[in-house]
Amino acid sequence: MRKVIFALLMAAALTLTACGGGDKKPAAPAAGGGASVSQNTDVKAAVAVDFTTMDPQDTNDTLSGGIQRMVMDGLFGFDDKMKVYPMLASGYKANDQATEFTITLRKGIKFTDGADWNADAAIANIKKWKGEGGIKLKRTSFLSSTIKTVDKVDDYTIKINLTKPFGAFISNLAHPCCVMMSPKVIAAGNEACAKKPAGTGQYKFVEWVAGDHLKLELNKDWWGYKADLAGGKALADKDAGFKSITFKPVGENATRVAMIQSGDAQIIWPVPTENLATLKSDKKVQVFEDEGIVVRYLFMNNQKKPYSDLKVRQAINYAINKEAYIKVVKNGIGSVATSIIGPNVQFYKKNEAVKYDPAKAKELLKEAGLPNGFTAKLMFANTTTNQKQAEFFKQQLSEVGINVDLKGMENAVLNQKVESVNVPGSEAEVELFMIGWSPSTGDADWGIRPLLAKESFPPHSYNICYFANDELEKYIKQGLESADVNVRKDAYAKAQDLIWKEVPMIFLSNDFNTWATGAKVTGVKIYPDGAINMKNAKMTK
Numbered sequence: 001m002r003k004v005i006f007a008l009l010m011a012a013a014l015t016l017t018a019c020g021g022g023d024k025k026p027a028a029p030a031a032g033g034g035a036s037v038s039q040n041t042d043v044k045a046a047v048a049v050d051f052t053t054m055d056p057q058d059t060n061d062t063l064s065g066g067i068q069r070m071v072m073d074g075l076f077g078f079d080d081k082m083k084v085y086p087m088l089a090s091g092y093k094a095n096d097q098a099t100e101f102t103i104t105l106r107k108g109i110k111f112t113d114g115a116d117w118n119a120d121a122a123i124a125n126i127k128k129w130k131g132e133g134g135i136k137l138k139r140t141s142f143l144s145s146t147i148k149t150v151d152k153v154d155d156y157t158i159k160i161n162l163t164k165p166f167g168a169f170i171s172n173l174a175h176p177c178c179v180m181m182s183p184k185v186i187a188a189g190n191e192a193c194a195k196k197p198a199g200t201g202q203y204k205f206v207e208w209v210a211g212d213h214l215k216l217e218l219n220k221d222w223w224g225y226k227a228d229l230a231g232g233k234a235l236a237d238k239d240a241g242f243k244s245i246t247f248k249p250v251g252e253n254a255t256r257v258a259m260i261q262s263g264d265a266q267i268i269w270p271v272p273t274e275n276l277a278t279l280k281s282d283k284k285v286q287v288f289e290d291e292g293i294v295v296r297y298l299f300m301n302n303q304k305k306p307y308s309d310l311k312v313r314q315a316i317n318y319a320i321n322k323e324a325y326i327k328v329v330k331n332g333i334g335s336v337a338t339s340i341i342g343p344n345v346q347f348y349k350k351n352e353a354v355k356y357d358p359a360k361a362k363e364l365l366k367e368a369g370l371p372n373g374f375t376a377k378l379m380f381a382n383t384t385t386n387q388k389q390a391e392f393f394k395q396q397l398s399e400v401g402i403n404v405d406l407k408g409m410e411n412a413v414l415n416q417k418v419e420s421v422n423v424p425g426s427e428a429e430v431e432l433f434m435i436g437w438s439p440s441t442g443d444a445d446w447g448i449r450p451l452l453a454k455e456s457f458p459p460h461s462y463n464i465c466y467f468a469n470d471e472l473e474k475y476i477k478q479g480l481e482s483a484d485v486n487v488r489k490d491a492y493a494k495a496q497d498l499i500w501k502e503v504p505m506i507f508l509s510n511d512f513n514t515w516a517t518g519a520k521v522t523g524v525k526i527y528p529d530g531a532i533n534m535k536n537a538k539m540t541k
Helices: 002-014 062-071 119-129 169-173 183-188 190-195 253-262 273-280 310-319 322-328 358-367 384-398 411-419 445-452 470-481 485-502
Strands: 042-047 076-078 084-086 089-094 100-105 147-154 157-162 203-209 213-218 244-249 267-269 285-300 374-381 402-409 432-437 505-518
Touching: 042 253, 062 203, 062 213, 076 169, 084 089, 089 169, 100 119, 119 147, 119 157, 119 183, 183 190, 253 267, 253 273, 253 384, 253 505, 273 285, 273 505, 285 310, 310 358, 310 384, 322 384, 322 505, 374 384, 374 411, 384 402, 384 432, 402 411, 432 445, 445 470, 445 485, 470 485
Parallel strands: 042 244, 042 267, 374 402, 374 432
Antiparallel strands: 076 084, 089 100, 100 157, 147 157, 203 213, 213 244, 267 505, 285 432, 285 505
16 A cells, blocks of 8 residues: 555656756755855845744645745655655555554654654644644644544654545645644643744744744754765755745835845745846846746635626636736646646546627526626735736726725735634625635645645635535545545546636636846745755855
8 A cells, every 4th residue: 555655745846846946956064064065154035925924724825835844844755747755754654544654753863942842743734733622723624534533652653644545645744734833832831833833944933923923943954964864865965054044025016126126135925927028138146937826816705796696706717817827827827727626636627718798798698587687806915016916907807897896905904804803604795805715735636635625614624616416425535535546536526627617716827936046046846736945056256
């Protein structure tokens, strides 16, 4: 059974497109030597929005999860190609039914607050994942219904018993929400987890001043500089890393671009697509772009009128020109979405793209009893890119009689109004909502279940569409519980066909990742899931 699971993991990894760039692979560390130029350097990174939390189990945004990966390591992780490899785990064995996983742990590792990494620390984290104590966070549903018990075999071995067969369990453990936090922080409570994390990562958390900056400093004792992975390689070059990194939320696109050009920032992401050409011509800047696994959507609250009517959802779908969306909003960087998941996600099934047809949209609205259209409210995080996107939707929908009221707001406020509410969908404030989703396990399950399963209504996860469909629940269950690749493929194909037919959201585009660095910065990448990857980042002379 273990070989089957490894084969599934490798198949999933091979379906994903590698990140670009010509950086050399991590070299095994050499003994001795002083600090590098890079490790004596403080750098700034400008990002588009603020962070939401530093608690991995309460995180749904890729930005915050990416920073958490720098501070906290998982049992398993992804390399640049989304291939799973062991991190704090040294290996594992599974029973034939894929319901029991015995995981061995690396020895000699400490959390940055002095706590030991061992079986007790791992179990403290897994209990938090399960929501023990009655506290439900945004990621509690990720593995809580899958993990039955976790037992300590010895100080460096744990045994996880599942409630049902789950062939993709190890790849799920590589998900960013499964990074390991110090048991001391967990014991201090959820506020400490959200604001003062401690892990075993390449960087140590220093401070987070919401709306202003978040600062990390290098953990020069990071175990990853010495780890013996496959092929005798370490996780990073011995001289990789910066003395400190200060992340600045800068919502204004032009300001971020000016910062990288002036040297006020050494790293920015994403790069506004309208500025790609300009930055590429700047000799002081390096610009990168690469296909990712993020899909963009326009969510509709399926339990609130008039979006509860399939004809209205279909009308909105016909009213939005996806090719124009990519050209206008994405400046040509992206491709038209043909499923709820992107082509580089395991078990993707292509559907026929819905052609732009405003006349058809008007006809459907008339059939739905709305010949004169209606007024809709669109909520979004107030950034330059989002404002541009929202105005595009407003223009498109106005052509078929739908007047869109734009409600841009700060990310933290939006989170409280949309993601953290706990009311029936019909009572939720949200009507239309813009979102991009990255299935960070590389598997169809995590591209579908968090967005459309009944268990994923806010505040537990991201079914902001409030979509509830018993047939879809059946397919999700079949795909989730089987380790048979053919069973899973069939289940997810049927799920994608049903989703395409029911139109719970508008499927817009497959994203490309973009980032830029100063000319002397090397090794910065973006994982296919959209998170920053700075393991081998450094500053050259």
